[in-house]
Amino acid sequence: MPKVYVAVEKADTDAKKLASGSMTIMKNRLREFPDTFWTIKTVQLKADVPTICGLIEGADNPAESSEDVRVNASGQVRSVK
Numbered sequence: 701m702p703k704v705y706v707a708v709e710k711a712d713t714d715a716k717k718l719a720s721g722s723m724t725i726m727k728n729r730l731r732e733f734p735d736t737f738w739t740i741k742t743v744q745l746k747a748d749v750p751t752i753c754g755l756i757e758g759a760d761n762p763a764e765s766s767e768d769v770r771v772n773a774s775g776q777v778r779s780v781k
């Protein structure tokens with residue numbers, strides 16, 4: 701089953717969402733949003749019809765793990781402890 705990484709911005713209004721099949725690409729994409737906080741969730745997806753239909757309809761898949769990160773002013777992505 702493929703892993704998908706979903707980043708959700710921790711903002712009070714208009715939270716952004718990003719998704720990628722690679723954590724490296726995800727962190728590179730997050731660098732475009734300096735001074736922000738995000739939660740990156742790892743989701744294992746089964747490529748079957750019910751899962752794909754759920755994604756289209758906007759259903760949330762259970763996360764295997766999650767990590768809180770901060771993008772600092774210079775674009776570095778750091779874990780929040």
